[in-house]
Amino acid sequence: MLYVIGLGLSDEKDITVRGLEAVKSCERVYLEAYTSILMVDSSKLSEYYGKQVIVADREMVESESDAILADADKINVAFLVVGDPYGATTHTDLVIRARELDIPVQVIHNASIMNAIGACGLQLYNFGQTISIVFFTDTWRPDSFYDRIKENRALGLHTLCLLDIKVKEQSIENLARGRKIYEPPRYMTVNQAIEQLLEIEDNRGEKAYTGETLAIGCARVGQPHQTLISGTLQQLVDADFGGPLHSLVIVGNKMHELEAEFVKDFAIDKTSFDEIVKRDYSL
Amino acid sequence: MLYVIGLGLSDEKDITVRGLEAVKSCERVYLEAYTSILMVDSSKLSEYYGKQVIVADREMVESESDAILADADKINVAFLVVGDPYGATTHTDLVIRARELDIPVQVIHNASIMNAIGACGLQLYNFGQTISIVFFTDTWRPDSFYDRIKENRALGLHTLCLLDIKVKEQSIENLARGRKIYEPPRYMTVNQAIEQLLEIEDNRGEKAYTGETLAIGCARVGQPHQTLISGTLQQLVDADFGGPLHSLVIVGNKMHELEAEFVKDFAIDKTSFDEIVKRDYSL
Numbered sequence: 001m002l003y004v005i006g007l008g009l010s011d012e013k014d015i016t017v018r019g020l021e022a023v024k025s026c027e028r029v030y031l032e033a034y035t036s037i038l039m040v041d042s043s044k045l046s047e048y049y050g051k052q053v054i055v056a057d058r059e060m061v062e063s064e065s066d067a068i069l070a071d072a073d074k075i076n077v078a079f080l081v082v083g084d085p086y087g088a089t090t091h092t093d094l095v096i097r098a099r100e101l102d103i104p105v106q107v108i109h110n111a112s113i114m115n116a117i118g119a120c121g122l123q124l125y126n127f128g129q130t131i132s133i134v135f136f137t138d139t140w141r142p143d144s145f146y147d148r149i150k151e152n153r154a155l156g157l158h159t160l161c162l163l164d165i166k167v168k169e170q171s172i173e174n175l176a177r178g179r180k181i182y183e184p185p186r187y188m189t190v191n192q193a194i195e196q197l198l199e200i201e202d203n204r205g206e207k208a209y210t211g212e213t214l215a216i217g218c219a220r221v222g223q224p225h226q227t228l229i230s231g232t233l234q235q236l237v238d239a240d241f242g243g244p245l246h247s248l249v250i251v252g253n254k255m256h257e258l259e260a261e262f263v264k265d266f267a268i269d270k271t272s273f274d275e276i277v278k279r280d281y282s283l
Numbered sequence: 284m285l286y287v288i289g290l291g292l293s294d295e296k297d298i299t300v301r302g303l304e305a306v307k308s309c310e311r312v313y314l315e316a317y318t319s320i321l322m323v324d325s326s327k328l329s330e331y332y333g334k335q336v337i338v339a340d341r342e343m344v345e346s347e348s349d350a351i352l353a354d355a356d357k358i359n360v361a362f363l364v365v366g367d368p369y370g371a372t373t374h375t376d377l378v379i380r381a382r383e384l385d386i387p388v389q390v391i392h393n394a395s396i397m398n399a400i401g402a403c404g405l406q407l408y409n410f411g412q413t414i415s416i417v418f419f420t421d422t423w424r425p426d427s428f429y430d431r432i433k434e435n436r437a438l439g440l441h442t443l444c445l446l447d448i449k450v451k452e453q454s455i456e457n458l459a460r461g462r463k464i465y466e467p468p469r470y471m472t473v474n475q476a477i478e479q480l481l482e483i484e485d486n487r488g489e490k491a492y493t494g495e496t497l498a499i500g501c502a503r504v505g506q507p508h509q510t511l512i513s514g515t516l517q518q519l520v521d522a523d524f525g526g527p528l529h530s531l532v533i534v535g536n537k538m539h540e541l542e543a544e545f546v547k548d549f550a551i552d553k554t555s556f557d558e559i560v561k562r563d564y565s566l
Binding site for chain 2: 114124126128
């Protein structure tokens with residue numbers, strides 16, 4: 001059996017009881033470690049589960065899936081995923097491959113940012129499509145998500161923006177020289193995301209949003225030190241959200257009263273929040 | 284401390300380890316039992332947690348929230364919610380009320396249908412707004428969600444349809460006579476939802492969808508006996524999905540190849556699935 005097990009959002013204790021029992025039954029335990037990160041080391045997981053945890057990077061999952069699945073028709077193998085198993089396409093690939101090999105698969109779900117974002121007080125059913133914002137480089141400044149935000153906002157819907165994570169990056173020099181030396185992980189902050197969003201709006205000028213649009217900056221959602229701050233994009237660009245992971249919600253103007261009441265509680269400036277809700281978000 | 288704890292999707296073992304530890308620290312434990320249901324009795328939960336579980340119906344949560352919160356500034360109180368705590372508005376109310384009373388609140392997240400629906404193989408970021416389909420009655424046949432589906436489909440997005448649950452209903456006679464006698468719980472099936480959807484399309488005729496639109500009927504998502512069947516609405520209207528809970532996904536025509544490959548695996552008729560994907564879903 002291949003168990004694909006969600007670990008939830010914070011640390012080793014966010015696994016479900018069912019998930020923990022499954023891990024303990026497995027002969028090999030892999031941890032997917034490139035689409036998201038837990039706030040604890042894999043060694044902590046190993047200790048808690050009483051099992052050696054093998055960290056699987058993108059290369060391994062994409063090119064050695066048959067090694068991960070070896071003998072899983074006879075023994076139990078666990079593939080641990082931060083958040084919920086169906087958060088990323090790669091895990092879907094692994095499940096499809098297991099099916100081809102006639103290996104039974106059981107998925108054990110958990111919270112992920114896709115539902116835990118409800119913690120910001122906006123109702124999940126009022127969210128439109130989700131977007132991902134990647135780090136701009138000097139030569140690559142992709143903005144296709146601008147159209148997605150515009151579509152959501154035209155319908156009055158909220159937009160969850162997932163922010164880029166760079167794990168196991170090589171510098172151009174190390175890559176060129178074939179040295180397997182990796183840069184420290186990088187996590188996009190709410191501040192960086194907003195800077196990029198405002199730059200794109202400056203270029204496109206289609207008013208998908210403006211500096212006056214309300215948003216909620218979210219850090220460490222579902223963890224003990226979760227931070228939520230609401231305000232205009234312009235107000236939030238300099239706010240301090242602390243350590244990773246960050247995400248951002250752009251508020252749609254169908255926001256209803258109960259949502260606004262909840263969100264106002266952590267507004268950076270309650271007076272201007274009220275004014276803007278009254279001006280731009282009253283339906 | 285008020286702990287608001289998600290129970291996940293299936294039974295007593297879907298709670299997280301962190302959640303279980305919190306429950307065990309509580310003096311009073313309430314179970315919210317009207318927006319969704321677990322597949323086990325509350326007595327099973329009581330036994331597993333080693334705590335008496337008080338079933339809280341809508342009336343109690345809405346009108347006796349202060350009783351639920353009594354002394355929670357000094358002792359620990361748990362409010363258990365099937366799925367994730369932020370799935371329903373009522374829990375937001377309880378959190379707002381706790382804040383007003385200066386009671387610290389900790390939310391422990393879990394999987395809910397809002398993210399576990401990824402199990403159907405469609406990518407969560409390609410879903411638009413979520414809709415709820417309620418039981419039609421002779422005199423009340425609300426169809427405002429039709430516009431939401433139309434908006435999603437105009438953007439090529441998938442639509443998650445949550446299906447009605449009726450718990451603790453009174454018959455008109457019992458209600459009139461003030462008898463607190465309740466009907467057995469009712470759960471809308473995928474079949475009933477599709478019948479209602481097709482009736483609305485017949486009336487509105489705006490082609491938000493047709494009998495030929497692809498959909499995925501989902502039953503018991505995240506549980507050991509999960510059932511997924513894909514096909515056209517017309518094909519699925521008579522399919523057998525077994526016991527509750529059911530939900531339905533209307534596929535948006537931005538479905539990409541990897542999504543289609545996954546979904547085809549449980550198509551009611553693979554040949555017609557391929558034909559319709561080629562005709563209506565090729566981008």
